[in-house]
Amino acid sequence: MFSAWSSTVSHRPMLNVFETSSTTTAQPKSRGWSPTMANLRLAARASTVVVGLSLSSTAMALPWDIDMVDAYFYRGYEWNMMTVPEGAVSINRWAPNSDRMTPEGQALRNPYPVNTTAVATGEQMFNTYCTACHGVEGQGGAPVADNTSGKRYPILPPMLSGDGAVTALRSDGYLYLTIRNGAAVMSGYGQAMDDDEMWAIVSYIRTLDGAAYSGGL
Structure with missing residues (x-):
């Protein structure tokens, strides 16, 4: 039974989308498909490769990441310190210190x-x-x-x-x-x-x- 089933299986080589000829433009191998179907599969594989390469260095957060770019936010170092309340100890008020043994x-x-x-x-x-x-x-x-x-x-x-x-x-x-x-x-x-x-x-x-x-x- 196994030998009968295996004799009917087609052993076609895998499609190489980057295969080219020195004299002709790359042509898809038919693998038993119609020319139209083969071209569609070739285009789909090629677009997948291009998209994959482009996404490798691009953050996948659209469209939400644009909010972070456009949002108006405050940075701490861009603002002046609050006015010191009356009676607070100034940072410049520090009595000179000494060693008790000197x-x-x-x-x-x-x-x-x-x-x-x-x-x-x-x-x-x-x-x-x-x-x-x-x-x-x-x-x-x-x-x-x-x-x-x-x-x-x-x-x-x-x-x-x-x-x-x-x-x-x-x-x-x-x-x-x-x-x-x-x-x-x-x-x-x-x-x-x-x-x-x-x-x-x-x-x-x-x-x-x-x-x-x-x-x-």
């Missing part, structure tokens, strides 16, 4: 008036940012230094007042730069307070018992 840093002096208002502000800032580690009035015993759980903080905060207060041996500039930039495991608070508020803390610390400056760094 002579320049230790020689800094409080540029703001030291009065009862400044001390009151300093106390408020101290209670907000400092008591968690240094305790009330800088005498220790703060939650961070509490060792009742046996998991005490690896570095105990120094005493800021009372007997053995380190503040008595540190200049105003040293204290200010410590508050501003941080030290050891203490983070800086320059991003949290204004310059006058950090100096106000220094003024408040100086009013604590044993915290008056007696010379040193």
Whole structure:
């Protein structure tokens, strides 16, 4: 049965649309088709090749991509910045910084008036940012230094007042730069307070018992 079926199958070669003759124009092979049908198939194959080659480098998004070309949109760099609200910190307002261990840093002096208002502000800032580690009035015993759980903080905060207060041996500039930039495991608070508020803390610390400056760094 198979031999009988295979004897009836026509084994015609595939059509080569690019086949040409040195003396004649390319002619389609008939493959048993009529000349008209053969020409139509040849034209269809040729157009498919041309379209395929042209689409290889063209985005297939028409007609929607034309909307992106014609659409009017805004670019961020083409616009001016919004007006800064009143009271905002200017990007040009940045107090010069120093290292607390340098002579320049230790020689800094409080540029703001030291009065009862400044001390009151300093106390408020101290209670907000400092008591968690240094305790009330800088005498220790703060939650961070509490060792009742046996998991005490690896570095105990120094005493800021009372007997053995380190503040008595540190200049105003040293204290200010410590508050501003941080030290050891203490983070800086320059991003949290204004310059006058950090100096106000220094003024408040100086009013604590044993915290008056007696010379040193």
